Amino acid sequence: MGLRRRRRxxxxxxxxxxxxxxxxxxxxxxxxxxxxxxxxxNFETGYTFQWAWSTYSDAISTYDExxxxxxxxxxxxxxxxxxxxFPLAYFVAFKAGRFxxxxxxxxxxxxxxxxxxxxxxxxxxLSDNAFVADRLRDVGLLDEDGRLLATTTAVIAGITYNFLPxxxxxxxxxxxxxxxxxxxxxxxxxxxxxxxxxxxTLPLALPGIFAGTLLTFIPxxxxxxxxxxxxxxxxxxxxxxxxxxxxxxxxxxxAAALSFLLMAALLLCVFVYARVLGARNLQEAAL
Amino acid sequence: xxATAVTAxxxxxxxxxxxxxxxxxxxxxxGDLTAVDALDxxxxxxxxxxxxxxxxxxxTTTLRMIGGFEDPTEGTVLLGGxxxxxxxxxxxxxxxxxxSYALFPHLDVQRNVAFGLERRKLSKHAVRERVAQVxxxxxxxxxxxxxxxxxxxxxxQRVALARALVNRPRALLLDEPLGALDLRLRRQLQIELKxxxxxxxxxxxxxxxxxxxxxxxxxxxxxxxEGRIEQRGSATDLYETPRTQFVANFLGLSNLxxxxxxxxxxxxxxxxxxxxxxxxxxxxxARDGAVRLGVRPEKLEILTEQPEGMNVLRGRVEVAAFxxxxxxxxxxTPGGEELTVIEQNRAGANGGTVGPGRDVLxxxxxxxxxVVDKETEHAG
Ligand SMILES: Nc1ncnc2c1ncn2[C@@H]1O[C@H](COP(=O)(O)OP(=O)(O)O)[C@@H](O)[C@H]1O
Ligand SMILES: [Mg+2]
Numbered sequence: 127m128g129l130r131r132r133r134r135x136x137x138x139x140x141x142x143x144x145x146x147x148x149x150x151x152x153x154x155x156x157x158x159x160x161x162x163x164x165x166x167x168n169f170e171t172g173y174t175f176q177w178a179w180s181t182y183s184d185a186i187s188t189y190d191e192x193x194x195x196x197x198x199x200x201x202x203x204x205x206x207x208x209x210x211x212f213p214l215a216y217f218v219a220f221k222a223g224r225f226x227x228x229x230x231x232x233x234x235x236x237x238x239x240x241x242x243x244x245x246x247x248x249x250x251x252l253s254d255n256a257f258v259a260d261r262l263r264d265v266g267l268l269d270e271d272g273r274l275l276a277t278t279t280a281v282i283a284g285i286t287y288n289f290l291p292x293x294x295x296x297x298x299x300x301x302x303x304x305x306x307x308x309x310x311x312x313x314x315x316x317x318x319x320x321x322x323x324x325x326x327t328l329p330l331a332l333p334g335i336f337a338g339t340l341l342t343f344i345p346x347x348x349x350x351x352x353x354x355x356x357x358x359x360x361x362x363x364x365x366x367x368x369x370x371x372x373x374x375x376x377x378x379x380x381a382a383a384l385s386f387l388l389m390a391a392l393l394l395c396v397f398v399y400a401r402v403l404g405a406r407n408l409q410e411a412a413l
Numbered sequence: 414x415x416a417t418a419v420t421a422x423x424x425x426x427x428x429x430x431x432x433x434x435x436x437x438x439x440x441x442x443x444g445d446l447t448a449v450d451a452l453d454x455x456x457x458x459x460x461x462x463x464x465x466x467x468x469x470x471x472x473t474t475t476l477r478m479i480g481g482f483e484d485p486t487e488g489t490v491l492l493g494g495x496x497x498x499x500x501x502x503x504x505x506x507x508x509x510x511x512x513s514y515a516l517f518p519h520l521d522v523q524r525n526v527a528f529g530l531e532r533r534k535l536s537k538h539a540v541r542e543r544v545a546q547v548x549x550x551x552x553x554x555x556x557x558x559x560x561x562x563x564x565x566x567x568x569x570q571r572v573a574l575a576r577a578l579v580n581r582p583r584a585l586l587l588d589e590p591l592g593a594l595d596l597r598l599r600r601q602l603q604i605e606l607k608x609x610x611x612x613x614x615x616x617x618x619x620x621x622x623x624x625x626x627x628x629x630x631x632x633x634x635x636x637x638x639e640g641r642i643e644q645r646g647s648a649t650d651l652y653e654t655p656r657t658q659f660v661a662n663f664l665g666l667s668n669l670x671x672x673x674x675x676x677x678x679x680x681x682x683x684x685x686x687x688x689x690x691x692x693x694x695x696x697x698x699a700r701d702g703a704v705r706l707g708v709r710p711e712k713l714e715i716l717t718e719q720p721e722g723m724n725v726l727r728g729r730v731e732v733a734a735f736x737x738x739x740x741x742x743x744x745x746t747p748g749g750e751e752l753t754v755i756e757q758n759r760a761g762a763n764g765g766t767v768g769p770g771r772d773v774l775x776x777x778x779x780x781x782x783x784v785v786d787k788e789t790e791h792a793g
Contacts, residue, residue: 310482311515313502315529315576325528329519 163382173378181383189367189384193391196363199278199353200346203285207293207342208335210286215297215334219304233294245284245355252280252356281361284352292341300334301327336403344392364388433458433584433616434479434507439488441474441640448474450640452488456584456618461610463627464620466637467663472620473512475637476586479618480509493583503532508577512588514569516561522548522572523557529580547579550609567598578609584616591626603629624664628652636660652709654698658785661707668713668752669705670726671787681779688748692724693779703787710755712781715742715767716774723776728752730771742767744775 163181167173186193218229236244251258252274259275262268274280304327312322350365364384371381432455441449449471456462464472477483478490481502489498497505508529517525523544530540548554551571561569570590577585590606591599607630610617621627627634628648635645636659644651644660655661661669672684672692682699684692684706694706708724719725728744731751735758742754752775767773 305513305515307511307513307515308517310502311509311511311517312528314480314482314509315580316503316532317528318503319501321532326517326519 159382159385162378163386165379167379169376169378178379181379182387185380185383185387189364192362192364192367193387195361196347196365196388197391197395199282199285199361199363200343200349202282203289203346204293204339204343206282206286207290208297208339211290211294211297211338215294215301219298219301220306230298233291233298237291241288242351242355244288245351248280248284248287249275249355275356276358276361278357278361281352281357284356285346285349288349288352289342289346292345293338296334296337296341297331298334300331300337304330332403336400340396340399344396347392347395348388431458432456433493434618435491435494436475436479437489437491439475439478439485439490441471441478441483442486447640449478449485452640452642454635454642456616457633459614459616460632461607461617461619461630463631463634464618464637465624465627465634465663466622468622470637471640472622472637473588476509476588476618476620479584480507480586481505506583507586508580508582510573510577510585510587510590512590512592514561514573514593516569516572516576518561521558521560522553522564525561525572526576526579528576533580543579544575547575550578550612551575552605566594567602570594570602574606574609578613578615581613582615584618587617587619589621590619592621592623599626606630628664636663638663654783655707656783656785658705658788661783661785666710666753666755667707668710668750669707669785670746670748670750670752672704672706674699674701674704686726686748688746690726692726692782694782694784695780698782698784700784700786705785705787706782707785708777708782710741710753711757712777713752713754714776715744715754715756716776719774720776722779724779724782726752726775728773728775730767730769730773733767733769744773746775 161175162173164175164178165173166176166178166181214233218226218233222229250256253259254273254275259268259273262274263270263272268274308326308330309322312326313319317325347363348365348368350363350369353361353363353366354369368381368384368388371377371384434454434456436452436454439449439452439454440447452471452475454475464475466472474483478485479492481497481500481504485498489496491497492506517528520528526544526547527540530543535543544557545554548557551574553568553571553575556564556568556572561572564572570593574587574590587606591602594602603626606617606619610630619627619630631648633645633647634651636643636651638659643657644655651660651664655664655667658669661667670692671687673687674682675685675691676683677696677699680696681693682696684694684704686692686706692706715730716725726746728746730742731745732741732743734741737758739758740756742756744752744754746752754775
């Protein structure tokens with residue numbers, strides 16, 4: 127009797143630390159922010175709670191450009207990261223042999239340096255009179271007054287670079303798990319190498335593709351470091367707006383409202399994505 | 414009946430001796446290790462052919478070279494007379510049933526079985542029909558929508574078989590297809606496998622390390638050891654007249670006695686055993702030099718009086734065991750060999766065993782022994 131009850135309770139007991147963490151560090155701050163987002167006032171005179179939903183509609187109408195830009199940049203960077211990572215992960219998983227661990231280490235190595243430092247390093251690399259820009263001008267790929275830094279390309283490249291491991295590692299894990307004999311079986315059953323890839327490898331890698339794109343896209347949408355360091359105000363993303371509202375303008379209600387809108391937009395994106403690509407295929411691949 | 418429709422349709426009526434699969438001087442090396450050593454093999458069309466040998470002797474490697482998954486280091490592979498040595502697996506008209514089944518985990522039974530036909534661009538209708546036929550043949554009807562992980566081991570094995578059979582290839586390559594199953598299921602599926610092969614009439618190349626399985630299923634067996642074929646023949650050939658010590662020990666139990674040829678007449682050759690006894694063996698097996706005379710345990714009789722016209726050795730019973738269906742003795746000869754005798758339990762409770770310590774005569778008919786070269790002990 128006691129044993130059966132304990133068995134039933136154990137899964138819930140295992141959830142307690144995680145739930146406690148979420149309540150203290152996520153749910154309570156979120157509720158607090160929700161509360162803040164509905165206040166009105168300013169930093170000097172203080173804020174009062176007003177059910178001020180207008181903050182939300184104002185935020186959308188004022189910053190729709192930054193919202194859309196964030197989604198566009200993040201989507202582009204996610205696609206680029208996928209295009210770069212998939213062959214890389216495939217190579218490491220299937221062809222690297224004894225160099226596999228070394229290559230995996232190399233993918234992770236940038237993480238040993240701080241995110242900010244890496245991005246600042248790119249600022250130096252791309253700056254107007256540095257080696258790269260000079261050489262590109264020499265060969266005529268860049269106009270005399272053309273710039274690498276402070277461009278949309280630089281920001282998207284920065285995001286791609288910074289989030290690449292989040293794409294590459296889940297892809298690697300999914301590919302590495304695939305039993306080679308399945309691919310042999312496919313070629314035994316008259317599939318060419320491309321068909322074997324298309325019919326066996328790719329469907330079995332879907333969970334990794336799903337995880338990798340989400341792990342890249344979600345933080346990329348909210349990113350502000352790349353736009354700030356590698357771009358100009360014309361490249362500013364929603365993260366830059368939120369950051370400046372909180373830390374510079376100290377318009378806490380607007381900052382909180384923007385954060386909630388970002389969260390809602392992301393949830394919507396993930397939901398649609400999971401429905402379109404995920405659900406059915408994921409289920410198929412997981413079984 | 415769906416079964417007959419799966420029968421391969423040969424392009425032209427072949428002679429019975431036609432070889433479907435031919436290996437010529439095929440060698441495979443992995444670094445320093447020679448997994449398959451200058452192998453010559455021809456497998457007749459429509460036969461159930463077994464490659465039998467201990468683990469690590471190169472059976473899987475041989476099969477993988479036929480399927481196209483390994484390139485031979487030397488030699489050529491022919492399928493139906495065509496040199497396919499350089500062709501990739503998907504261009505070879507053979508299908509493999511993998512040791513681990515290798516069923517596609519993301520596809521249900523229907524899609525797994527249809528995989529090969531879909532690659533060959535058959536119409537949807539034809540695919541569905543042939544899949545249904547083969548599922549009936551392998552008793553999987555009703556499982557179409559299940560995923561591999563919702564099937565028992567025996568069912569997975571059948572799906573793997575169906576997935577290969579449905580393509581009606583020139584030959585089916587089976588790598589220890591029953592190895593992962595428990596004994597009872599294995600026996601049951603052996604019978605089924607044999608029935609299916611008879612029904613469809615395809616060439617089956619069946620790799621196994623289980624001698625009983627090979628003897629139950631195969632029309633012809635090739636015994637492999639260390640990358641070479643020791644001997645090939647029917648189960649009866651291999652059991653009654655093994656030509657090497659390895660085969661004698663790998664298939665069933667053998668009593669081997671050191672001996673030397675001393676004379677021969679048209680029917681029997683005479684040998685002197687190393688402890689001085691004279692025994693006879695069929696003349697056509699006669700070999701010079703250091704040989705071993707072999708005799709199977711069930712061919713030996715324990716007697717107390719000298720019989721007429723039989724080979725006789727003296728000995729003392731060391732162990733006598735009652736095994737229900739049979740009685741098993743270990744008898745030591747003056748020369749030091751320990752010979753095993755298996756006697757049918759005909760006498761029942763009235764009989765009892767000949768107790769240990771008794772001096773007895775071991776007798777067997779002169780047409781029963783076989784002769785092998787004496788080898789330095791490396792195998793068996
Ligand atoms: N890919 C490989 N690389 C190196 N050695 C291998 C490889 N495949 C098989 N071998 C070796 O070749 C020998 C024969 O193997 P295998 O054909 O699998 O034997 P079997 O199927 O008879 O058990 C073994 O010693 C095995 O270790
Ligand atoms: Mg094997």
